[in-house]
Amino acid sequence: MELFGIFxxxxxINNFVLIQFLGICPFVGVSGKLSSAVSMGMAVTxxxxxxxxxxxxxxxxxxxxxxxxxxxxxxxxxVIASLVQFVEMVIKKVSTxxxxxxxxxxxxxxxxxxxxxxxxFAVMKDYSFIQTxxxxxxxxxxxxxxxxxxxxIREELELADVPETLQGAGITMIVAGxxxxxxxxxxxxxx
Amino acid sequence: xxxxxxxxxxxxxxxxxxxxxxxxALLGLCPVLAVTTSAVNGLGMGLATTFVLxxxxxxxxxxxxxxxxxxxxxxxxxxxxxxxxxxxLTMKAKFPALSKSLGAFIPLIVVxxxxxxxxxxxxxxxxxxxxxxxxxxxxxxxxxxxxVLGGIRELLGNRTVFGVQILPDxxxxxxxxxLPAGAFLTLGLMLGAANLISRRRERIAVRMARAAALNExxx
Amino acid sequence: MKIxxxxxxxxxxxxxxxxxxxSLVNDWAxxxxxxxxxxxxxxxxxxxxxxxxxxxxxxxxxxxxxxxRGEDGTLKGWVVRYAGTGFQDTIDLMVALDPDRQEIRGLKxxxxxxxxxxxxxxxxxxxxxxxxxxxxxxxxEDAVGDAKNFPLQFFAYDEGEHLSAxxxxxVVKGKPREQLGPTExxxxxxxxxxxxxVVDIVNEAVLKLDTILAEQGGA
Numbered sequence: 001m002e003l004f005g006i007f008x009x010x011x012x013i014n015n016f017v018l019i020q021f022l023g024i025c026p027f028v029g030v031s032g033k034l035s036s037a038v039s040m041g042m043a044v045t046x047x048x049x050x051x052x053x054x055x056x057x058x059x060x061x062x063x064x065x066x067x068x069x070x071x072x073x074x075x076x077x078x079v080i081a082s083l084v085q086f087v088e089m090v091i092k093k094v095s096t097x098x099x100x101x102x103x104x105x106x107x108x109x110x111x112x113x114x115x116x117x118x119x120x121f122a123v124m125k126d127y128s129f130i131q132t133x134x135x136x137x138x139x140x141x142x143x144x145x146x147x148x149x150x151x152x153i154r155e156e157l158e159l160a161d162v163p164e165t166l167q168g169a170g171i172t173m174i175v176a177g178x179x180x181x182x183x184x185x186x187x188x189x190x191x
Numbered sequence: 192x193x194x195x196x197x198x199x200x201x202x203x204x205x206x207x208x209x210x211x212x213x214x215x216a217l218l219g220l221c222p223v224l225a226v227t228t229s230a231v232n233g234l235g236m237g238l239a240t241t242f243v244l245x246x247x248x249x250x251x252x253x254x255x256x257x258x259x260x261x262x263x264x265x266x267x268x269x270x271x272x273x274x275x276x277x278x279x280l281t282m283k284a285k286f287p288a289l290s291k292s293l294g295a296f297i298p299l300i301v302v303x304x305x306x307x308x309x310x311x312x313x314x315x316x317x318x319x320x321x322x323x324x325x326x327x328x329x330x331x332x333x334x335x336x337x338x339v340l341g342g343i344r345e346l347l348g349n350r351t352v353f354g355v356q357i358l359p360d361x362x363x364x365x366x367x368x369x370l371p372a373g374a375f376l377t378l379g380l381m382l383g384a385a386n387l388i389s390r391r392r393e394r395i396a397v398r399m400a401r402a403a404a405l406n407e408x409x410x
Numbered sequence: 411m412k413i414x415x416x417x418x419x420x421x422x423x424x425x426x427x428x429x430x431x432x433s434l435v436n437d438w439a440x441x442x443x444x445x446x447x448x449x450x451x452x453x454x455x456x457x458x459x460x461x462x463x464x465x466x467x468x469x470x471x472x473x474x475x476x477x478x479r480g481e482d483g484t485l486k487g488w489v490v491r492y493a494g495t496g497f498q499d500t501i502d503l504m505v506a507l508d509p510d511r512q513e514i515r516g517l518k519x520x521x522x523x524x525x526x527x528x529x530x531x532x533x534x535x536x537x538x539x540x541x542x543x544x545x546x547x548x549x550x551e552d553a554v555g556d557a558k559n560f561p562l563q564f565f566a567y568d569e570g571e572h573l574s575a576x577x578x579x580x581v582v583k584g585k586p587r588e589q590l591g592p593t594e595x596x597x598x599x600x601x602x603x604x605x606x607x608v609v610d611i612v613n614e615a616v617l618k619l620d621t622i623l624a625e626q627g628g629a
Contacts (some may be wrong), residue, residue: 005495013498014498014499018371019371019498020225020371021220021221021222021224021225021371021374022221022225022299023221024220024221024224025217025218025220025221025304028217028220068433070276070280070432070433070435070436071276071429071432072276072298073272073275073276073279073298073301074269074272074273074276074428074429074432077268077272077301077302078265078268078269078272081264081265081268112302113221113299113302113303115302116298116299116301116302117295117299120295120298120299121295124295125500163383164386165383165384165386165387165390166379166382166383166386169217169379169382170379170380170382170383170386171379172379173375173376173378173379173382174375174376174379174380176375176379177372177373177374177375177376177379178372180370180371180372180374180375181367181372183371184370184371184372187497187498187525187603188497188498188603228526257420258420259413259416259417259420261413261417262417262420262421265421266420266421266424269421269424269425269428270424270428272428273427273428273431273432276432276435277431277432277435280435280436280439280443281435281439283439283442283443283446284438284439284440284442284443284446285442287443287446287450291521348526348527349526349527364527366525366526366527366528369526369527370525370526
């Protein structure tokens with residue numbers, strides 16, 4: 001039940017994009033089309049899960065025992081950057097279909113603050129390994145949800161008569177604001 | 192040198208408006224939205240980011256000929272992360288209140304695409320002085336935008352700017368402005384306003400050019 | 411081969427400079443950071459149970475408790491620090507208890523992410539702190555009835571009347587002060603969930619402290 005609570009909290013109550021403002025760049029950049037939004041969401045969820053596990057091990061078995069917690073930011077960003085490269089190489093070798101679907105999004109993920117934010121939050125909240133894992137999957141699901149919702153709305157917006165000056169990023173932000181208002185309704189849920 | 196050299200002044204000014212990292216280039220939006228619940232937070236975040244950007248740009252442009260292209264990005268990331276940690280530790284030590292309200296967004300400066308982007312696009316190709324001016328301009332543009340956004344949200348949501356009450360007590364605070372939704376709405380409208388202004392400026396520039404051409408013909 | 415060496419050398423040099431520099435900065439900053447944390451904690455304890463020196467009694471399962479003793483060694487009260495789920499995220503708070511742990515004598519929220527302007531009324535404002543510091547028996551006339559004064563009820567909900575520390579507090583809405591009992595906490599208007607969350611955390615904290623102390627006494 002506690003794990004389910006962590007999942008729901010990460011996915012909707014504290015939605016990474018709409019409440020915590022993490023991963024806004026891909027949110028604005030890749031939410032134009034539904035299909036690419038789904039792929040991006042999956043790529044991020046995958047990397048989030050991997051990165052949270054690796055950074056958990058690094059934090060608890062290298063940084064803390066060695067007393068060099070201040071190297072956390074440096075260590076985490078390097079791990080995430082190399083992990084993304086590694087995942088890209090593996091996917092390319094293993095499955096061309098998957099690579100075609102996710103490949104172009106992977107380089108974008110390195111500077112995606114959602115991944116880094118997730119790893120930092122998991123450490124701050126002092127989660128155990130299993131909790132970290134569930135937290136990562138929940139956050140990834142929430143990210144995908146926000147991206148897919150936004151993409152669905154933006155596909156409709158293409159046909160709408162948006163004021164000229166608000167076209168593009170402006171209207172995306174305003175729609176995101178309305179979505180964020182909706183997501184506030186999830187706050188206060190208890191498990 | 193075939194490329195036209197931009198004057199140093201322009202190198203600074205371009206960050207303020209024409210290439211404003213937030214309003215024109217949409218870079219580093221996460222901290223822009225997350226920490227601008229008040230003008231102080233916006234300014235604090237803007238200055239912290241500027242410090243990292245300026246230091247990293249200076250170091251990388253000094254070392255630009257020593258770093259092999261293959262490990263360019265990795266080296267940039269380490270340099271940026273180092274300065275981010277310095278800022279993080281310094282703020283925790285000397286400004287604990289501000290550090291607490293900015294929270295995880297200080298270490299997250301490391302993934303601000305604005306900083307890595309400037310290293311890749313500018314500091315690794317230009318001399319230290321030029322890179323310094325560019326970084327200062329971009330940082331100033333970023334900090335100014337964050338402060339304005341934070342100021343607007345604080346004014347409407349809490350009646351104050353920099354903690355000083357501006358609106359009278361009869362003004363019912365728009366709490367939504369300090370909530371996440373308010374961040375998106377305000378930034379959306381600011382982007383719209385920026386578009387409007389730059390479009391008007393373009394139109395004026397075109398008209399001026401036309402008038403000048405007409406003048407020449409009559410003379 | 412030469413390029414590989416160059417790449418490796420670059421990365422090693424960058425890494426060493428970064429690590430070395432950061433350890434220097436960390437050595438400088440660490441004492442300040444620890445000092446800041448200690449000061450925040452000691453100030454909160456000193457405010458909740460004035461005129462004594464805290465000694466840590468319990469640090470177990472996320473609960474920390476201090477005995478506060480006066481100069482002559484008499485027990486002046488207890489302070490318990492505990493955290494739980496709030497409206498948006500974790501609420502971290504301190505509860506003060508009388509020496510017998512029968513009554514609640516104070517409450518201070520240290521960290522929360524409640525809704526600004528609604529749920530954030532669970533915090534003690536600077537005005538509250540100033541008023542309480544001068545109040546006899548820490549009772550303020552308007553402790554009940556105004557949403558902004560929610561935390562004052564935990565100091566004294568009526569003249570000389572304190573809330574129970576049996577873990578049986580519950581939230582009520584809109585009851586006049588004369589009818590309130592020692593287990594009833596008046597909710598913040600439009601922030602019931604935040605009020606309930608605080609009361610739940612307080613209940614859980616006092617019950618948990620009882621269990622831990624019973625175990626310690628038994629062992």
